[in-house]
Amino acid sequence: MPSPLTPADLVVLALLAERPMHGYELNQELERREAQDWAAISRPQVYYSLKKLAQGGEILRAQDAGEGSGPERVVYRVSAAGRRGLMAALGEERWAEQRPPSPFITWLALSGHAAPADRARVLARRRSYLEQELAKERRTLAAIRSEIGPMTEVGALMVDLTIRQWEVELAWLDEVAARLG
Incomplete structure (x- = not known):
């Protein structure tokens, strides 16, 4: 088999x-x-x-x-x-029907055991990472939209979803930082 x-x-x-x-x-x-x-x-x-x-x-x-x-x-x-x-x-x-765990969410679940300064540093690093990736994906989306091909629309939809998810996560990080101090 x-x-x-x-x-x-x-x-x-x-x-x-x-x-x-x-x-x-x-x-x-x-x-x-x-x-x-x-x-x-x-x-x-x-x-x-x-x-x-x-x-x-x-x-x-x-x-x-x-x-x-x-x-x-x-x-x-x-x-x-x-x-x-x-x-x-x-x-x-x-x-x-699958929901793979994000390493950042795993970190967040365990972050109560981190020193407050480390928690703040990792949260700031996550924000910086998301901002960099968001800029990259926006450039990628513009490049995809200039292409022609059978998978162009699918690629654009995938990148658009990633952009939207990261925009939501960036807004959510403000709440995380405020609540976890």
Whole structure:
């Protein structure tokens, strides 16, 4: 029985469903799309997923890049089974029913044990971090809106949600600072 598809596997499958690519190209595309902001997938995971998906028949070799190019240059494409697996996994309701804990919320839950000066310093650092990220995401949103492509609208919606969440969190931090002093 094949092992279930992980989120990293699904990211790889989705990118290959857009067009055939080799591992190095997949990693470049993930970097271009700033995948670290929306998926937990590393460079080694891309190659692990490629191997797993090839062994499971979800992807097929489209072509080799040439002699001596190494396994990272084998071009893969999604098979019919891979498309079915991707669609089935994305149709699962579990995607809408998870609430992963934020490291900051974990810190907040434990912050009663921190020295008041440390608590104030971490809260100030969170505010600074959010302000920096908010500025970055606003630039990202402007860049996305200037692009044309099948995933442009989805990307814009994702970044817009992040911006809205961080704006709310920044306002909430004022209340946290006031109440926890």
